[in-house]
Amino acid sequence: MSNFGLYEERIRDFKWSIAEKELEYSNGNILNIGWYCSDRICLKGKAEKIALYYEGFGGIKKTFTFNDIRIAGNTIGSFLRNLGIKDEDRVCLFMDRIPELYLSFLGVLKIGAIVQPLFSAFGEESLFVRLENAQTRAIITQSRHLSKVRMIRDRLPHLEFIIVVDHVVTKKLENKEIAFSLSDSPPVGNLEIFPTKAESPSVLHYTSGTTGQPKGVKHVHYSLISQYLTTKWVLDLQENDIYWCTADPGWVTGTSYGIIGPWSLGITQCVLDAGFSAHAWYRFIDDYQITVWYSAPTAIRSLMKAGDEVVAQYNLKSIRHLASVGEPLNSEAVLWSIKMFDKPFHDTFWQTETGCIMITNFPGMKVKPGSMGKTFPGITGTLLDPVTYEPIKETGKVGLIAFQPGWPSMMRSYWNNEEKYREKFKNGWYLSGDRSSIDAEGYFWFIGRDDDVINTGGHLVSPFEVESALLEHPAVAESAVVAKPDEINMEVVKAFITLKPGFNANPDLELEIMNFIRKKLSPLAMPQAVEFMDKLPKTRSGKIMRRLLHAKEWGEEIGDISTLEND
Numbered sequence: 001m002s003n004f005g006l007y008e009e010r011i012r013d014f015k016w017s018i019a020e021k022e023l024e025y026s027n028g029n030i031l032n033i034g035w036y037c038s039d040r041i042c043l044k045g046k047a048e049k050i051a052l053y054y055e056g057f058g059g060i061k062k063t064f065t066f067n068d069i070r071i072a073g074n075t076i077g078s079f080l081r082n083l084g085i086k087d088e089d090r091v092c093l094f095m096d097r098i099p100e101l102y103l104s105f106l107g108v109l110k111i112g113a114i115v116q117p118l119f120s121a122f123g124e125e126s127l128f129v130r131l132e133n134a135q136t137r138a139i140i141t142q143s144r145h146l147s148k149v150r151m152i153r154d155r156l157p158h159l160e161f162i163i164v165v166d167h168v169v170t171k172k173l174e175n176k177e178i179a180f181s182l183s184d185s186p187p188v189g190n191l192e193i194f195p196t197k198a199e200s201p202s203v204l205h206y207t208s209g210t211t212g213q214p215k216g217v218k219h220v221h222y223s224l225i226s227q228y229l230t231t232k233w234v235l236d237l238q239e240n241d242i243y244w245c246t247a248d249p250g251w252v253t254g255t256s257y258g259i260i261g262p263w264s265l266g267i268t269q270c271v272l273d274a275g276f277s278a279h280a281w282y283r284f285i286d287d288y289q290i291t292v293w294y295s296a297p298t299a300i301r302s303l304m305k306a307g308d309e310v311v312a313q314y315n316l317k318s319i320r321h322l323a324s325v326g327e328p329l330n331s332e333a334v335l336w337s338i339k340m341f342d343k344p345f346h347d348t349f350w351q352t353e354t355g356c357i358m359i360t361n362f363p364g365m366k367v368k369p370g371s372m373g374k375t376f377p378g379i380t381g382t383l384l385d386p387v388t389y390e391p392i393k394e395t396g397k398v399g400l401i402a403f404q405p406g407w408p409s410m411m412r413s414y415w416n417n418e419e420k421y422r423e424k425f426k427n428g429w430y431l432s433g434d435r436s437s438i439d440a441e442g443y444f445w446f447i448g449r450d451d452d453v454i455n456t457g458g459h460l461v462s463p464f465e466v467e468s469a470l471l472e473h474p475a476v477a478e479s480a481v482v483a484k485p486d487e488i489n490m491e492v493v494k495a496f497i498t499l500k501p502g503f504n505a506n507p508d509l510e511l512e513i514m515n516f517i518r519k520k521l522s523p524l525a526m527p528q529a530v531e532f533m534d535k536l537p538k539t540r541s542g543k544i545m546r547r548l549l550h551a552k553e554w555g556e557e558i559g560d561i562s563t564l565e566n567d
């Protein structure tokens with residue numbers, strides 16, 4: 001049956017209480033995401049249903065039922081509680097995509113503590129600033145990431161516990177370190193769930209801006225309402241689906257739609273923690289007969305590049321629905337997926353701050369390749385004039401994407417940064433920081449970001465963070481970091497550097513500087529190109545004009561340079 005008109009139907013009389021009703025979400029009940037994602041599903045008679053098919057490096061496979069994840073969450077929660085971790089303490093998850101990452105997420109929430117997921121590829125300095133900012137009390141990690149934690153723990157007075165989930169007894173544990181093995185711990189069948197309220201904090205994700213240190217985006221347990229409903233309606237998950245979200249839970253897609261959405265719906269999901277290759281990904285879809293696949297444009301472009309003949313080697317007929325997030329989904333990628341899978345990738349636009357999908361090509365709606373689609377029911381979105389911050393009335397004119405505040409999973413604050421939080425609102429609208437146009441049918445067409453943040457392969461990189469790391473090198477006098485075009489990642493990081501007197505630009509020095517910052521940054525933030533300059537373009541007041549360097553890289557018009565300093 002064609003579900004043409006479903007979008008209009010959903011919009012009519014929309015209320016978030018639709019999700020509250022389905023979830024039996026009301027005061028007096030347990031309003032805890034950890035409980036919703038495991039205990040409640042078991043109580044609904046799905047205790048033996050598969051919650052997670054996991055596959056790691058070397059083909060290691062593990063399977064967990066909803067009862068398994070319920071008990072594992074309890075066991076981890078109980079262990080943390082026995083250490084003295086209490087509600088609203090920050091517990092960082094710093095792991096690869098191993099089952100403990102997903103299970104700890106539930107365990108931390110179940111005891112009312114705040115989960116702080118961080119991408120395991122972060123270098124020690126990136127890790128340090130985020131743990132320091134959140135005053136994190138415990139970190140759960142793996143042996144292979146321990147050396148990074150050891151390098152910074154003495155500068156983190158609030159960090160009391162470093163929990164290692166795969167410790168081998170032959171290795172010595174040091175100060176603050178504790179071994180915890182899920183398989184060796186007595187399973188905890190029943191755990192007293194902390195009585196979190198709708199507005200109790202749940203997840204703290206860090207995101208990068210143009211200036212200053214990364215900001216901690218605070219979410220609350222009520223976020224479940226919009227994560228549940230958008231998963232159900234946009235990702236179209238149904239009882240027998242086998243779902244694969246390719247995002248890492250170090251980033252918001254991996255928690256909102258890689259844990260909370262599917263598990264609160266009681267859906268079976270798959271996790272592949274074995275890097276990227278076209279063969280490995282198609283083989284994974286084939287092996288598990290995946291039906292719904294949520295991925296990102298960079299991955300899709302890499303698959304396109306690997307060649308259509310690779311697709312033909314696998315049976316991918318199981319795929320029923322495709323969606324994408326994180327960066328502009330070019331029309332070629334949508335047309336390619338129609339050719340290969342007989343279905344378009346449905347674009348979804350949202351942010352760490354929004355917590356859930358805001359703009360999307362809703363299932364059944366006409367997909368216009370290259371457009372992000374329309375606002376999700378219950379979301380009021382518009383474009384604001386960049387000067388007056390008034391809504392733009394004319395069709396097709398470019399403006400700032402803005403949303404009316406109030407949807408359930410909207411961030412509640414930036415951690416300890418009220419000022420930056422307030423800057424996100426103008427005339428009562430929440431500003432996304434992105435630019436777009438809207439056509440006559442209400443479809444959004446993404447133009448670009450409204451700041452200097454670089455989006456490389458779907459990961460936001462703050463130029464400030466990279467520039468700060470560069471400036472710590474003794475040879476670097478000044479630096480400016482901008483995006484450079486890239487065929488696969490859309491954008492990559494490029495650094496412009498001036499040197500201090502006595503240093504000469506040469507390949508050895510470049511290598512030395514790169515090795516120096518590699519330890520501080522995540523691999524994603526590493527410059528893919530470096531250019532030494534005699535001087536950087538600056539305003540008369542001495543501010544480096546990244547805009548000019550950006551325009552040079554993209555072959556764009558330079559625009560107004562009236563503030564450029566003269567020789």
Ligand code: PRX
Pocket residue numbers: 207251252253324325326327328329347348349350351352353372432433434446448449455458459460
């Ligand atoms: O610039 C937009 C881009 O990614 C930003 C949000 O990044 P982050 O907070 O890391 O969350 C990513 C996953 C939700 C946005 O401000 N972005 C996200 N989705 C799209 C997009 N750009 C174009 N098209 C999209 N569909």
